[in-house]
Amino acid sequence: MPEQPGGGGWDETPKWLAPRPTPEDGEYWEGARRGELRIQRCTTCGMHQHYARMLCSHCGAQTLEWVTASGAGTVYSFTVVRQNGVPPFNERLPFVVACVDLDEPGARMIAAMPECPPEQARIGMRVSAAFRPATDEYGFVDFAPAG
Amino acid sequence: MQRRVCVVGVGLSDGPKTPDMSATMLEAQSFRRALDDAGCEKRDIDGLASAGYGGMHEVMLAEYLGLTPRWTESTSVGGSSFEFHTMHAYRAIQNGDVDTVAIVYGNNQLSASGRTLGTGGGGGRGGMAMPLPMAYEFPTGLTLVGAYAMAAQRHMHEYGTTPEQLASIAVQTREHATRNPRAMYRDPITVDDVLSSKLVADPLHKLDCCVISDGGCCLILTTEERARDMARTPVYVRGAAGGTTHHSINAMADMTRTAAATSGPKAFAEAGITPRDVDMFAMYDSFTYTVLVVLEDLGFAPKGEGGAFVTDNGGNLRLGGALPTNTDGGGLSCTHPGMRGLFLLCEATRQLRGEAGDSQVDGAEIAVAHGSGGWLSTQGTVVLGTEAA
Numbered sequence: 001m002p003e004q005p006g007g008g009g010w011d012e013t014p015k016w017l018a019p020r021p022t023p024e025d026g027e028y029w030e031g032a033r034r035g036e037l038r039i040q041r042c043t044t045c046g047m048h049q050h051y052a053r054m055l056c057s058h059c060g061a062q063t064l065e066w067v068t069a070s071g072a073g074t075v076y077s078f079t080v081v082r083q084n085g086v087p088p089f090n091e092r093l094p095f096v097v098a099c100v101d102l103d104e105p106g107a108r109m110i111a112a113m114p115e116c117p118p119e120q121a122r123i124g125m126r127v128s129a130a131f132r133p134a135t136d137e138y139g140f141v142d143f144a145p146a147g
Numbered sequence: 148m149q150r151r152v153c154v155v156g157v158g159l160s161d162g163p164k165t166p167d168m169s170a171t172m173l174e175a176q177s178f179r180r181a182l183d184d185a186g187c188e189k190r191d192i193d194g195l196a197s198a199g200y201g202g203m204h205e206v207m208l209a210e211y212l213g214l215t216p217r218w219t220e221s222t223s224v225g226g227s228s229f230e231f232h233t234m235h236a237y238r239a240i241q242n243g244d245v246d247t248v249a250i251v252y253g254n255n256q257l258s259a260s261g262r263t264l265g266t267g268g269g270g271g272r273g274g275m276a277m278p279l280p281m282a283y284e285f286p287t288g289l290t291l292v293g294a295y296a297m298a299a300q301r302h303m304h305e306y307g308t309t310p311e312q313l314a315s316i317a318v319q320t321r322e323h324a325t326r327n328p329r330a331m332y333r334d335p336i337t338v339d340d341v342l343s344s345k346l347v348a349d350p351l352h353k354l355d356c357c358v359i360s361d362g363g364c365c366l367i368l369t370t371e372e373r374a375r376d377m378a379r380t381p382v383y384v385r386g387a388a389g390g391t392t393h394h395s396i397n398a399m400a401d402m403t404r405t406a407a408a409t410s411g412p413k414a415f416a417e418a419g420i421t422p423r424d425v426d427m428f429a430m431y432d433s434f435t436y437t438v439l440v441v442l443e444d445l446g447f448a449p450k451g452e453g454g455a456f457v458t459d460n461g462g463n464l465r466l467g468g469a470l471p472t473n474t475d476g477g478g479l480s481c482t483h484p485g486m487r488g489l490f491l492l493c494e495a496t497r498q499l500r501g502e503a504g505d506s507q508v509d510g511a512e513i514a515v516a517h518g519s520g521g522w523l524s525t526q527g528t529v530v531l532g533t534e535a536a
Contacts, residue, residue, distance in 0.1 A: 076301065077297040082348060084266050086267060110284045110397045111287055140286055
């Protein structure tokens with residue numbers, strides 16, 4: 001594990017943050033556990049979405065299929081969280097959280113970038129997904145500078 | 148013919164720190180003060196609106212206050228809820244569904260929870276159910292302040308907005324607070340003070356963030372005809388509109404543009420005004436960036452030039468500037484008990500009545516109160532005016 005900007009590790013996830021996978025979104029969480037970024041693609045309009053829904057948030061059609069995203073994306077914006085009173089985040093400060101536009105059109109996600117030093121974070125930087133398995137049922141998707 | 152609608156009473160509770168009062172006590176105290184201000188009685192109130200505490204709060208509050216309203220309203224869209232309540236009450240009074248509405252909000256946020264709202268990890272802490280989008284965002288460690296910070300960062304990237312320009316909003320707002328004995332923080336500050344305060348989430352510093360206080364507020368609206376029998380000079384509702392673009396920051400397609408870009412023009416058109424006609428602005432300053440982006444969206448400055456607008460002319464948000472803004476000291480320095488939308492309408496009314504004392508905008512005839520709720524998610528614009536306006 002590369003050295004992280006904050007003090008604490010990202011391996012432990014508190015129970016209150018544990019996702020409760022459902023028939024609707026289980027595929028995303030299970031994918032994250034096994035190292036795949038699973039998002040939905042609409043076969044009617046061709047656009048993608050994250051998180052999983054019954055209908056396409058772009059065109060409204062109910063013609064969604066699961067696809068595996070490339071994991072590549074571009075930082076639309078980011079912040080460096082320097083104050084967060086809640087464990088375990090208070091032990092990880094400071095850390096970068098980014099809003100990432102995936103290369104698949106229409107899909108955007110908020111993700112932690114635990115391996116990105118705060119001073120290196122930039123809007124427009126290319127990033128790639130990094131997976132953090134948590135339990136047998138789910139994992140989390142982080143991003144890291146591409147390269 | 149639609150009836151004309153007026154604000155006839157405003158009430159502020161004690162504040163900004165009231166450790167011996169519950170949220171409901173703050174609501175009741177501000178309600179009583181608004182009745183006294185209007186010169187009406189509890190029996191005159193046939194509509195009640197409130198928000199912020201989950202289901203049926205306004206019904207509980209009606210019982211607590213001994214009201215049996217024929218019209219209730221509980222639109223709960225975050226801090227801008229009260230601009231939406233005003234819009235809905237305005238329409239309902241216009242159409243004769245109800246005659247006299249009290250909009251009430253109070254919260255003892257500071258005394259009950261301390262200053263954890265923006266950096267406490269959100270509502271999911273302790274196993275509370277997380278709204279769907281938040282199940283994806285909370286595990287990243289993003290805070291409420293962090294979500295606004297991302298939006299500010301994007302604006303800086305696209306338009307070259309600077310931390311100094313954002314800081315200037317806090318400085319000018321504090322200048323207003325120095326004249327308000329009710330304000331939480333009253334010592335003047337400089338741009339350097341803001342920039343040297345602790346970074347909470349880049350690029351927002353502590354002094355870019357609103358305070359957390361206790362406090363309650365009440366607004367009473369009625370028909371022009373009934374207003375004639377009441378104590379105060381009526382302030383007229385001239386136009387109102389709202390809009391929603393997203394819930395969580397993840398779904399904010401363009402972080403440099405809010406629903407104010409549609410709610411503002413609609414409300415201004417209904418009122419028959421342009422941004423140049425506005426004498427005073429009461430803006431939900433949850434963060435300095437919230438003010439900047441909405442100044443642009445409402446048309447006070449072209450998109451991308453909000454930073455220059457704020458600092459031009461020695462500071463356009465000051466008294467004597469092009470748009471005196473948050474003359475009570477705003478959420479940044481005066482009062483922010485979890486949600487601030489109702490306090491904006493109260494300050495705008497005070498200004499149009501000429502009751503703002505040392506912070507009075509000379510000859511104010513048109514004021515705009517604008518609420519922003521959630522994560523820049525919901526925007527509500529209300530145009531108020533004097534009878535002469």
